[in-house]
Amino acid sequence: MPTAFPSPVPAIPTAPLTAQLRDALRAIVGEKGLIEDDHGKRPFVTDWRGLLVGAAGAVVRPGSTEEVSKVVRLCHEHGVAIVPQGGNTGLMGGATPWPAHTGIVLSLARMNRVLDVDPVGYAMTVEAGCVLQTLQETAAAHDRFLPLSLGAQGSCMIGGNLSTNAGGVQVLRYGNARNLVLGLEVVMPNGEVWNGLRALKKDNTGYDLKHLFMGAEGTLGIITRAVLKLWPAPKDVCTAWLAVRDPRAALEILSEAHAASEDNVGSCELLSRAAIDLVMRHIPGVQDPLKAETPWYLLLEWSSSRPRQEGAAGMSEKLEQFLEGQLEAGRVLDAVIAQTVSQSRNMWRIREAMAEASRAEGPGLSYDISVAISRIPEFVDKGLKAVLDILPSIRPYPLGHIGDGNLHFSFMGPEGMDQQTLNQYTAASTRAVNDLVTSMGGSISAEHGIGIEKLDELSHYRSRTELDIMRTIKRALDPQNIMNPGKVLRV
Amino acid sequence: MPTAFPSPVPAIPTAPLTAQLRDALRAIVGEKGLIEDDHGKRPFVTDWRGLLVGAAGAVVRPGSTEEVSKVVRLCHEHGVAIVPQGGNTGLMGGATPWPAHTGIVLSLARMNRVLDVDPVGYAMTVEAGCVLQTLQETAAAHDRFLPLSLGAQGSCMIGGNLSTNAGGVQVLRYGNARNLVLGLEVVMPNGEVWNGLRALKKDNTGYDLKHLFMGAEGTLGIITRAVLKLWPAPKDVCTAWLAVRDPRAALEILSEAHAASEDNVGSCELLSRAAIDLVMRHIPGVQDPLKAETPWYLLLEWSSSRPRQEGAAGMSEKLEQFLEGQLEAGRVLDAVIAQTVSQSRNMWRIREAMAEASRAEGPGLSYDISVAISRIPEFVDKGLKAVLDILPSIRPYPLGHIGDGNLHFSFMGPEGMDQQTLNQYTAASTRAVNDLVTSMGGSISAEHGIGIEKLDELSHYRSRTELDIMRTIKRALDPQNIMNPGKVLRV
Known part of the structure; x- marks a missing residue:
């Protein structure tokens, strides 16, 4: 894990932010929308781990799509580079400017309105700067479920989640962030606004542009709004902690769990004994659910949107029956089913506290x-x-x-x-x-993206053809390379 | 519904297929891979409805990705246009050459091998020319489910399904064709092969290229292989036929069905009385499941991959209980649950025979x-x-x-x-x-695509910005416009 910027520094535009441009930006976003002093800029030019510290001529905080569009158009006219930023919680430096950056950081944080919730249509229209947890709560208040859940949810913003195609603990059932999106609005590198805010499950009219912007980490345009898919709220949830024979057994358990749960497997997280011990050592108040003669454990959660029916088997009965079979088959060595919400929370806390525990170690x-x-x-x-x-x-x-x-x-x-x-x-x-x-045909960045950190890893491991296609698209849509330059690709 | 080519004819390359090029093609694909006589070419230059009849210098049938690559490279070097074609079952003329087309139709039909089935990993690697129904059957033989189902499944090919992002009757639960894909291999307009055949659920390494090719109708490259996602095979299926108050009631029924079925709604098809009557009039052997004082009916299917458990409520009990509630709420006026496979098949036959019946009318x-x-x-x-x-x-x-x-x-x-x-x-x-x-913010082509038929509809209804982005991508990846020219976009 490199802890410094890769070298050499990629070619990025260095047009300065002149006094005239600063005035023009101020005229668009107002006094409170422009941060120019070093102290104020510092959190925006530093990645949240504190490992990468970049620079910017100013931080610009527009309050609407129209303002984003005007800011980008101005930058486009003057060749000024733009680093879009949401909650700044990324792990790969995608939202952090390079030290040589002379342009702006464009923060979406002020664009934090939920514009529409449609429970019957299972859809919600939101601005890019909405904090993920706020959106989860908004969906829940309408008896709906937004299935994107990750450690940073209290501060990450949906625009960043979509730009990086975030993962998390519910991908197994619901897919990555890109699968939760019906429509997008994007400000293009020339300042034009692409309105793809369609709340449609089906739309086969030309190229699917939204998937191009998701995962592009802000290098092709700035996501300003999105229509998100919602799901029925879970009503019957059962969490279990399993000691398993080995990773192969874990895989077989999961394979059989799909059918046994009637496709209601919500999460399935593998943990090694060493990982659990790390949490036990550093995180106060967490209980070890189970000790067994194996280095492998599984956090398994089944959930259904159907409330428990009186007299009928609910998730916990089904899971218990399933685990008995898995014990007999020798895949599961021992298992605990959470009987209370606090037992379930304890299990999840072990999984979620891993980063905290490893930092402490x-x-x-x-x-x-x-x-x-x-x-x-x-x-x-x-x-x-x-x-x-x-x-x-x-x-x-x-x-x-x-x-x-x-x-x-x-x-x-x-x-x-x-x-x-x-x-x-x-x-x-x-x-x-x-x-x-x-x-093995795998991915060197499954959910965290490329950003700055893996810039050279990507070009080392991807084929020339694949890199050529990506560069061709980048150059075509952003010929000046002003949109988050020096990220994902060396153009 | 236009029944002729739109005018004016779009600008398409007209480099002729010289004798020298024909020899070179023959050297790549062999004698049996090249069709040059009018009689042999006819089915490949005519759309399946017989409404559009185009032309081609030759039909080329490569047997491998390597051959596709060589053919495309040759065409690229000589500016010869290429119309990729799978089962030729599209409804919009996307696989049909323009009458002015002097290049080749490139048929994927010989590339019809299933390369790998991985039941534990729920994935299957296939060539583009595999017939959809063959793939459904292959998945079923491994106790897995490929949830793409549409009228043409006996002859359409997976490459075409993916290129057009096909829909069908299982989109509600599993998504469009693009949601069934883990990885793709694509031959680019310059003949280079992009190997994106990754069987990965998660891969955040740069732009998601696969989504760009799906839905592009062969205008950006030729899909030659794919890794498809599989699902658990359905084991407990229940089909019902409902007379409903009106479309709003149908929507409310569906909204509540998600939770009541534990997210096991497989299909939900609305039919008007007039549509049902059309089938009754023209399709022999079909029974009307239900007559009621309403013009609106719903075909509702719940399915679970969990086999019926002895003593526990299965899909049919759950659906019955649900329908009682909906009857009380006045949304459902009357309902029949299929008690046998043949009753269920009869219900599906009504839905599926609609095109046949309307042609007869x-x-x-x-x-x-x-x-x-x-x-x-x-x-x-x-x-x-x-x-x-x-x-x-x-x-x-x-x-x-x-x-x-x-x-x-x-x-x-x-x-x-x-x-x-x-x-x-x-x-x-x-x-x-x-x-x-x-x-109303909707789509003028939900699942059938643009092809030739809706070329001008698309440019009429999409914003200039959106069309510009699409054209920019097309021009960047296919600067000679040789890849399925005159489809989707006027470049």
Whole structure:
């Protein structure tokens, strides 16, 4: 995990923000919409981990699509570069300007209105700067469910979630962020507004532009509004904690769980004993649900939007019956079903506190990889061997969204080793893991994106043809390279 | 519904297929891969309705991605235009060459191998020329489900299904064709092969190229292989036929059915009495399941991948209980639950035989539109009025995928009116319907695409900004305009 900007610095536009341009920006967004002092700009030019510190001529905070459009048009006319930013919670530096950036950071934070909720049509129209958790709560208040859930939900914004095609713990059932979108509004690099805000389940009229902007990390345009799909609110939820034989057993359990739950598997998270222990060591008030003679555990949640019917089997009865079968089959060694909401919350807390716990433990490495689901066990075996060959005393604590084929393949540095010493092994380890992932047809960034951090990884591991197609699209839509330059691709 | 090519003819490349090029093509695909005689070419240059008859210098039938790549590279070097074609079952002429076409039709039909089935990973890798029904059967043989189902499934090919982002009767639950795809392989307009055949649920590494090719109707490249997602096979299926108060009631029924079925609503098809009567009149052996004092009926199917458990409520008990509630609420006037497979098949036959029945009845009009689901009732009211204002004796028989907001808004010509006379009203009627759809934020082609037929409709109803973005992408990826020219967009 590199902790500095890659080199060389990519070619990015360096047109300065002249006094005249600053006045023009102020005229568009007003005094409160323009931040020019270093202290005020600092949180916008620093990534949330504090590892990347960039620069900007100013931070611009428009309050409407019209203002975004005017700001972008002005920048376009003067070749000024733009870094769009939502909640600034990304892990790859996608929202952080390069130190050589002389243009603006365009924050969507003031555009935080829910414009429409349509419970019958299962849709909600929102502005890009809405905080994810606010949207979850808005949906719930209408007896609906917005199935996007991730650690940063209290501060990340939906525009950023969509621009990075965010993942999280509900992808297994509902898909990535891109699957939750019916329509988008995007301000293009020339300032024009593409109104694709259609609340349509079906629309086969030409190229599907919305999918191009989702996952482009703001390099092709700025998402300003979206129509999100909603789902029925879960009414009968059952969470279980399983000690499982090995990752292959976990996979077989999940495979059978689909049918047994009537396609009601909500989440399926694999955790290693080492990962659980890390949380137990550093996070107060968390209980270990289960100790067994295995290094592998599974957090399994089934949920249904149908309320429990009197006299009929609910999720918990179905899950219990299922687990009995899995115990007999030798895949599950032991299991606990949460009997109360607080037991369920405790299980989830273990999963969610992982980042916090690993930070408390000390320096480490983590890879956000994916492979075809059925190849997860093979990846775990080979990946552990590859990294342990490089640094035998490193301490693995793999975990992840096994149902998505997505592992957070994580390691704590050897006991007592400082960050600088660990860094000496990072390049070799990263290369070994990414080579393995690539040889297995996998992805070197399953849900976190490319941003700045993986700029050179992407160009190393993707084919020339694929990079050419991406560059052709980028150059065609943003010929001046003003839109989030130096991210995703070296143009 | 125009029955001829729109005019003016769009600018398409007219480089001829010289004797030298023919030899070169023959060297790539072999004697049996090249069709040059008029009789042999005829089925490939005619759309399946027989309404559009184009031309081609030759039909080329490569047997592998490598051959496709070589053919396209050759065409690229000589500026020869290419019309990719699968099963040639499209309704919009997307696979039919223009009469001015001097290049090739590139048929994928020989590339019909299933390359891999991975039941544990719920994925299947296939070549573009596989017939959809073969793939459904292959999935079923592995106790898995490929949820793409449409009238042409016995002859349409998966490459075409993906290129047009096909819809069908299972979109409500599983999404359009694009939602069934994990990875693609595409031969680009310069002959290079983009290998995006990743069997990954999650992959956030740069722009999502696969979504760009799906729905592009072969204008940006040729899909040669795909990794498809599979689902658990349905094990407990219940079909019902409902007489409903009106379209608004149908919508409310569906809205409540999601939760009541535990998200197991498989299909929900709205049919008007007139549509049902059309089938009764022309299709032998079909039974009318139910007669009631209402012009609106609903075909509702719930299905679960969990086999019926002894002593527990299955789909049919749950559906019965649900329908009782809906009867009490006055939304459902009467209902029949299929008790046997043949009763269920009879219900589906009514829905599926609609095209056959309407052809037998005589000349008509049909619009494949979508609006936000909650606005379907409003659309039905206003749309019927708009068309009846133009031709009061026209006979509406609306039906459609109400859960997708997608209606096949269909009309039989007045009793005894011939096609030519009806054609005099077509332009006004089409304009009225499409204006209404557009004013309601809907789509003028929900699932059938643009092809040749709606070329000018698209440019009339989409914003200049949207068309500019599409054209920019097309020109960037296919600067010579050799890939399915004159489709989707006038470049």
